[in-house]
Amino acid sequence: MPSSTYDDDAARSPEITDLEHATIAWLCEELEDSEIIASDNFLDIGGHSLAFARLNKFLADSFGVNLDMKVAYDEPLSIAVAKAQPVRSHA
Template sequence: MTGQQITEAQTAHPDNLAVTWVGELLEESDLSAQDNFLDLGGHSVLALELSERVKKDLGVDLDMQILFERSIGEAIADAVTRARTAK
């Protein structure tokens, strides 16, 4: 990861980052944080890739069940909230 990417990861809103990452995984550009990962065509293998990216760049664990049941934004918010309350 370059210095620019680290800065972007540290300053960008987690929802926006997650939507960007989902878009890259699904090769889809018209997404929002309100979209559901499965409804967009996501599946377990892509969810694992997304989870690894979230862990690497945001330092939080993404709950797969929440990712599958709720919106992308809600899944990221849950992961960030759980990480903050665990500290």
């Protein structure tokens, strides 16, 4: 993964959650853009429906949560992450 200024900022910013950090790091790698930050909008950074599905798979597997597509498409990443919901069981 490319070196990210986000990683440096995250170490100094205690309000950034593990979920937010992991989301941004994943997006930096997936979209090959080390400049992505929490105030960016998913669509503005080149996100698309397939990347969103992959991101939600990663978040479900790693944290047991999913992002809402409308929120992720309309709001900054930090808001989308803050509004993440637990994955619903298929039982």
